[in-house]
Each structure stands twice: as C-alpha cells, then as structure tokens.
Amino acid sequence: MTQIWNAELWGIIGGIAGTLGLLALVQAWWHRREDNLRSDISSAPYRAKLIQRYDCDKADRDYISLRLLLDWADRFYGPSLSYQALNRCLSLAFVYPLVAAFFAWLVFNSGSPGGLELFRDIPVWHERLWRGAVLFATIVVTGLMITNVPKIHRGIAGLFNKNKDAPPQSHGFLAKAWLWGGETL
Structure with a gap:
C-alpha cells in the first residue's frame, strides 16, 4: 500500500502551487495595468501631457523624480507631525522585524532571531517554502478581510x-x- 501523505512531495506541490498562484495574481494585475495604459496612450491629450511632463534635461529629470518620490511620501505618511504619520511609522516599526524574521527563516532557516524561537527548524527548503506561502496567503487574506x-x-x-x-x-x-x-x- 502506498503512503498518501509524503511530506516532501506535498512540500514541493505546495511550493509550486503557491508560486503559480502568486504568478497568476501578478499576471492579472499586470494585464489590468496594461489595459489601462493602452487606453491612456490611445488618447492624444494624455500623450501630449506625458511629452510635456517628461521632456527635460538630466537635472530636470532628477528634480522631477525627487518631486514624485516626495509627493508619494506625503501621500503615504500624510502631513508631517500628524497622527497619521505617527501611525504609519509605528506600523512600519512593528511589521519590519516580523517580516525580517520571516524572511530569514524562509531563506536561511534561521528560526530563532536573538535566541527567541519563532519558527521550527525545518532543514528542507521546499517545506519552508510551502509553509511560508500558506502563512503569507493567510496574512494577505486576513488583511483583506480586516480592511473590508x-x-x-x-x-x-x-x-x-x-x-x-x-x-x-x-x-x-x-x-x-x-x-x-x-x-x-
């Protein structure tokens, strides 16, 4: 009688399924973005606006890039010295060590940063990969449920x-x- 539960085989299958699911999400996002870009480029006023916006010398390009980055930072953090900016900074300070520990376990099998055991020692990389994919998918689904x-x-x-x-x-x-x-x- 054959054994149905083979951890190594299911680890490989889970890793492949997680990777294919992630690639499908990226492809769907890219297809939607490509459709929006095609419709924007097909309109003459939008093309003229792009030419006017990006027709410049090297120094102007640097200033435009810096301005775009700072505008994004203003939108992301909100007004300076506000509760929204403090909230974003504290959220990033909370999430960053968790993501770094998760990434270190996933790639290097270092499951105990600073001596605190967070993840079990799993020497086979594809088992860590499928477990990481399941954990990441759970975090994404939970985040989507909380926001909606x-x-x-x-x-x-x-x-x-x-x-x-x-x-x-x-x-x-x-x-x-x-x-x-x-x-x-």
Missing part, C-alpha cells in the same frame, strides 16, 4: 435581510428565529 469588514458585514446582513419577507405560511418557531437573527446582525 463593512462590505463583508453588508453582504452577510443582505443574505439575512433577503429572507426577511417570508411567505405567510412560515410563521413557525424556526422562521421567527431566522428573522430575529437577521435583524440582530
């Missing part, structure tokens, strides 16, 4: 509110409990 809580709540409430107008013959105990549960959400 109002939409998720409206969707679930919509499911319950659709069944609020029940037919008149269903006035039993379960129908009333279902209506009460839908109203409380």
